[in-house]
Amino acid sequence: xxxxxxxxxxxxxxxxxxxxxxxxxxxxxxxxxxxxxxxxxxxxxxxxxxxxxxxxxxxxxxxxxxxxxxxxxxxxxxxxxxxxxxxxxxxxxxxxxxxxxxxxxxxxxxxxxxxxxxxxxxxxxxxxxxxxxxxxxxxxxxxxxxxxxxxxxxxxxxxxxxxxxxxxxxxxxxxxxxxxxxxxxxxxxxxxxxxxxxxxxxxxxxxxxxxxxxxxxxxxxxxxxxxxxxxxxxxxxxxxxxxxxxxx
Amino acid sequence: xxxxxxxxxxxxxxxxxxxxxxxxxxxxxxxxxxxxxxxxxxxxxxxxxxxxxxxxxxxxxxxxxxxxxxxxxxxxxxxxxxxxxxxxxxxxxxxxxxxxxxxxxxxxxxxxxxxxxxxxxxxxxxxxxxxxxxxxxxxxxxxxxxxxxxxxxxxxxxxxxxxxxxxxxxxxxxxxxxxxxxxxxxxxxxxxxxxxxxxxxxxxxxxxxxxxxxxxxxxxxxxxxxxxxxxxxxxxxxxxxxxxxxxxxxxxxxx
Numbered sequence: 361x362x363x364x365x366x367x368x369x370x371x372x373x374x375x376x377x378x379x380x381x382x383x384x385x386x387x388x389x390x391x392x393x394x395x396x397x398x399x400x401x402x403x404x405x406x407x408x409x410x411x412x413x414x415x416x417x418x419x420x421x422x423x424x425x426x427x428x429x430x431x432x433x434x435x436x437x438x439x440x441x442x443x444x445x446x447x448x449x450x451x452x453x454x455x456x457x458x459x460x461x462x463x464x465x466x467x468x469x470x471x472x473x474x475x476x477x478x479x480x481x482x483x484x485x486x487x488x489x490x491x492x493x494x495x496x497x498x499x500x501x502x503x504x505x506x507x508x509x510x511x512x513x514x515x516x517x518x519x520x521x522x523x524x525x526x527x528x529x530x531x532x533x534x535x536x537x538x539x540x541x542x543x544x545x546x547x548x549x550x551x552x553x554x555x556x557x558x559x560x561x562x563x564x565x566x567x568x569x570x571x572x573x574x575x576x577x578x579x580x581x582x583x584x585x586x587x588x589x590x591x592x593x594x595x596x597x598x599x600x601x602x603x604x605x606x607x608x
Numbered sequence: 609x610x611x612x613x614x615x616x617x618x619x620x621x622x623x624x625x626x627x628x629x630x631x632x633x634x635x636x637x638x639x640x641x642x643x644x645x646x647x648x649x650x651x652x653x654x655x656x657x658x659x660x661x662x663x664x665x666x667x668x669x670x671x672x673x674x675x676x677x678x679x680x681x682x683x684x685x686x687x688x689x690x691x692x693x694x695x696x697x698x699x700x701x702x703x704x705x706x707x708x709x710x711x712x713x714x715x716x717x718x719x720x721x722x723x724x725x726x727x728x729x730x731x732x733x734x735x736x737x738x739x740x741x742x743x744x745x746x747x748x749x750x751x752x753x754x755x756x757x758x759x760x761x762x763x764x765x766x767x768x769x770x771x772x773x774x775x776x777x778x779x780x781x782x783x784x785x786x787x788x789x790x791x792x793x794x795x796x797x798x799x800x801x802x803x804x805x806x807x808x809x810x811x812x813x814x815x816x817x818x819x820x821x822x823x824x825x826x827x828x829x830x831x832x833x834x835x836x837x838x839x840x841x842x843x844x845x846x847x848x849x850x851x852x853x854x855x856x857x858x859x860x861x862x863x
Contacts, residue, residue, distance in 0.1 A: 363657055364654070364659070364661075364662055364663075365654055365656070365657020365659060365660070365662065365693075366654045366655050366657065367656055367657055367658045367659070368659065369656065369659065369791070369859055371656070372658075372789075372791065373779075374719060374779075374781055374789075375779065375781060376702060376722060376724040376777070376779050377705045377724030377777075378656070378724075378777060378779075379656060379704055379705060379728065379828055379829050380705060380827055382724075384627070385781070402674070410624075410625055412624065412762060417824035418701030438664075443621040443742075452726075454734065456732055458623065458625070459623050459625075464727075465711060465714055465726055465727035466818075467712065468714075468715070468727075469715075469718060472622055472717065472719070473718065473780055473781060474741075474781045474783075475781070475783075476623065478622035478628075479627055480623075480711070481711035481727070493816045498715070499675065515780050531622075531624050532622070533618065533619065533622045533624060533627075533781055533785065534790075535620050535621060535622060535631075535720045535779060536718055536782055536852075537720055537721055537722070537792065537794050537853040537855060538794075538852050538853055538854055538855050539632070539851075543620060543631065544618060544620060546618055547734065547783055558797055574682060575713075576626070577626065580625065594828055600784075600785035601783045601784075601785075602783065602784065602785075603783040603784050605789070605842060
């Protein structure tokens with residue numbers, strides 16, 4: 361004997377599983393976020409090969425490597441490393457998100473499923489020391505892909521924080537479950553973010569890639585010249601994403 | 609400003625350069641697996657089922673714990689809570705929640721089939737003659753604990769070792785604020801073809817089991833009350849092949 365289910369679609373939460381969704385819908389507030397960000401010039405050919413059409417490469421080709429510590433917020437506490445490439449969408453400057461490592465599954469699944477941020481799980485850390493603030497990213501644990509450091513040399517007015525962040529664009533790839541063509545759906549998605557910086561420092565940053573990996577190439581954008589390096593503390597609110605274009 | 613010339617090739621999964629996982633099929637070498645059915649309350653069960661799935665009575669929950677000895681996603685363990693249902697008279701197990709200790713398994717499960725996995729701690733191992741399994745999320749908060757003792761070895765016809773296949777409600781959020789999510793009901797391969805035909809089949813035992821399900825706000829594994837635990841099934845060895853799923857129903861336009 362069978363009986364119909366009662367989980368009506370209007371009661372379906374934003375994410376799986378329906379009984380206990382892994383993450384809530386945006387906006388996602390993260391408080392007291394600490395970060396180091398290092399901007400650099402890179403190779404045009406390397407950059408172009410990472411950028412999906414119809415995004416355009418900014419000139420000169422520049423990218424950013426960063427490490428963040430999110431102490432608490434709507435998707436938990438975690439560390440994150442990121443690599444982005446500066447680009448243009450219809451003439452407006454944005455950053456295109458190339459890769460991330462994060463340390464919790466909520467951030468990972470929210471990033472991938474809702475935003476298209478290509479996050480993987482890794483071992484990431486950020487630490488204050490007498491030389492400044494330094495961070496690292498490993499995957500797997502012990503296999504060091506990235507070291508970054510920013511000495512705190514010059515305290516800046518927080519009004520200058522706008523130069524730190526362009527709005528971000530991700531390419532969300534979702535596989536078709538049945539293998540039918542096209543085997544993926546690919547959407548360019550803009551992620552508006554509201555930031556309130558409470559502390560901002562500049563320093564002579566450094567980057568190194570101690571070990572290589574067949575599956576996680578964090579040196580895919582060569583660091584030809586570091587142009588600026590920052591340490592900041594503040595609040596970050598991830599607002600509702602916006603579909604820019606579905607790619608064919 | 610420079611217009612890019614597309615040198616970009618899409619991968620099956622994110623990130624676009626060096627995707628996290630390849631396309632199915634995926635071959636799994638089973639270490640051990642324990643399947644524990646239990647009788648539960650029909651009303652509680654019905655409240656969890658999406659339209660189109662029917663509760664198969666008497667209402668029966670299923671806990672499955674498995675340790676994969678080898679897989680494309682490494683060595684990992686998983687625990688799943690399911691419910692016996694029917695879809696157009698076919699008996700399936702609707703997966704309510706899962707905890708695994710491999711993050712790639714979380715991603716591929718959620719993104720391809722909609723298996724509602726989360727990352728946590730899972731252990732299935734022997735303590736003397738007792739098979740002991742548990743799942744925790746976060747570490748130290750135990751939502752599932754099972755002990756079992758093997759009883760009789762079964763001579764199971766090849767391909768019928770695991771029982772009904774799984775069915776999942778896959779929900780991919782819309783990138784637009786008020787957009788519709790993509791919601792599919794998906795079943796995995798027919799279980800008869802799941803056991804890899806070219807490999808040796810698993811050894812199968814019946815087992816007596818004791819099962820405890822607990823809950824937290826984030827992981828309510830006690831959502832199905834345990835009325836009585838049924839005889840369990842233990843599998844050791846064998847291989848399974850997990851292929852693309854089949855979309856049973858697309859709810860996207862009904863939202």
